[in-house]
Amino acid sequence: xxxxxxxxxxxxxxxxxxxxxxxxxxxxxxxxxxxxxxxxxxxxxxxxxxxxxxxxxxxxxxxxxxxxxxxxxxxxxxxxxxxxxxxxxxxxxxxxxxxxxxxxxxxxxxxxxxxxxxxxxx
Amino acid sequence: xxxxxxxxxxxxxxxxxxxxxxxxxxxxxxxxxxxxxxxxxxxxxxxxxxxxxxxxxxxxxxxxxxxxxxxxxxxxxxxxxxxxxxxxxxxxxxxxxxxxxxxxxxxxxxxxxxxxxxxxxxxxxxxxxxxxxxxxxxxxxxxxxxxxxxxxxxxxxxxxxxxxxxxxxxxxxxxxxxxxxxxxxxxxxxxxxxxxxxxxxxxxxxxxxxxxxxxxx
Numbered sequence: 001x002x003x004x005x006x007x008x009x010x011x012x013x014x015x016x017x018x019x020x021x022x023x024x025x026x027x028x029x030x031x032x033x034x035x036x037x038x039x040x041x042x043x044x045x046x047x048x049x050x051x052x053x054x055x056x057x058x059x060x061x062x063x064x065x066x067x068x069x070x071x072x073x074x075x076x077x078x079x080x081x082x083x084x085x086x087x088x089x090x091x092x093x094x095x096x097x098x099x100x101x102x103x104x105x106x107x108x109x110x111x112x113x114x115x116x117x118x119x120x121x122x
Numbered sequence: 123x124x125x126x127x128x129x130x131x132x133x134x135x136x137x138x139x140x141x142x143x144x145x146x147x148x149x150x151x152x153x154x155x156x157x158x159x160x161x162x163x164x165x166x167x168x169x170x171x172x173x174x175x176x177x178x179x180x181x182x183x184x185x186x187x188x189x190x191x192x193x194x195x196x197x198x199x200x201x202x203x204x205x206x207x208x209x210x211x212x213x214x215x216x217x218x219x220x221x222x223x224x225x226x227x228x229x230x231x232x233x234x235x236x237x238x239x240x241x242x243x244x245x246x247x248x249x250x251x252x253x254x255x256x257x258x259x260x261x262x263x264x265x266x267x268x269x270x271x272x273x274x275x276x277x278x279x280x281x282x283x284x285x286x287x288x289x290x291x292x293x294x295x296x297x298x299x300x301x302x303x304x305x306x307x308x309x310x311x312x313x314x315x316x317x318x319x320x321x322x323x324x325x326x327x328x329x330x331x332x333x334x335x336x337x338x339x
Contacts, residue, residue: 021304026335028297034311037302041309073304080308101298104334105305112306117319122307 005047007057013043014062018070025069026101044077056083063087068095072106079113080122089113133229140225145200147222149180154218158207161214169206175199204230206239206276237283239276246279253286260287260337262328263321264299270317277321287337295335 017036024033048055055078062074063084072095075088092113095106112122147153155173176199182188183196207215207230220227240246243265253259262283267273277283287295299313307315316324332338 025298025301025303026294028294028301030297030300030311033301037304037308040304044308069305076305077308099334101303101331101334104330105303108303109305117323119318120315 007054007061010043010047010054010058011061011065014040014058014074015065015067015070018062018065018067018073021073022067022069022102025105040073040077048077049081052081052083055081059084060087063091068098069102069105071095072102072109075106076109076122079109137225137229140223140229141200144204144219144223144226145180145184147219148176149184152222157218158215161218169203172199172202172206176203206241237281239274239280241275241279243279246281246284250281250284256288257286258289258292259284260292260295260332262332263324264313264316264328266313267317267324270313271319271321271324273321283325285332285337287332291335291337295331295337298331298335 017040020036021033024030024036044055048058059074059078063071063078065071071091075091075095078084078088089110092106092110096103096110098106109122111117112120144153148155155177159170159173176196179188179192179196179199183192188196204226207219216227216230219230238249240249243259247259250259261278262285263273263278265278268275268278300311302308302310303312303315306312316327319327329338
């Protein structure tokens, strides 16, 4: 049974995951990274995909946070749920300016969104 | 210029006239398969068995009453030969073919400069030599895509698809391909997400990753 959870807690979990992934992804630490990715997927499935008002509240805040990976994941997730489109694209365009693999992820999100990878959706 | 021999083989398969011309040249012994092996150099030695099979079975397949299995095996061997020539990017090999099968050679010639392809990574490494002190040979399009995307070994183990990368960075990039990058997909590892994309798309993706890990500028 799903527990009730506060928006603030979900926001913090997204940002924490972003912080951990920012360290793990460029270092090839896939086990740590994938553990966080699975946590975020569960959060979306359990709390956000069926509650778009809550999703908007959470993603809008995470996209304003300081961690670029958290921001870009929230933006990609917003696009996946077809919400907060303008803010999400602005965030991805901003993070895509980074030269590292975090920037690459944001750039690729935009390419997928724009249909540049045949058969792929975010 | 094509990026890979696989494209040449695909065009050949959709050009029956070229395939028939080549097969006729083989059957009539107009095409010197020994010259072809010599032109392919070390790769030619590796496919001597394939050539021998084609020579021994051409008569029964084209003018006998072959079983489905024989036709399948013959086609598989002929495809292997073509893929090797296309993957080699060898102008000398294409020239041998052009004497008796100009249509086929014309298609294969588009692969010249496309790099030299090998059946396996060990053969490629033997040809290239060591990557350098503290370095490893890194595949731009990953080896796993032979299985996942159906690319030929000659496309993957190709001089144009590897780059010497310092071992620590090579490990980080391999780790990235094993990661779920939530910016691309929320469930799939990068290498699984890439499966099914074209060779060219995956090559460009691989080059972009190398850039983002500071290997290239």
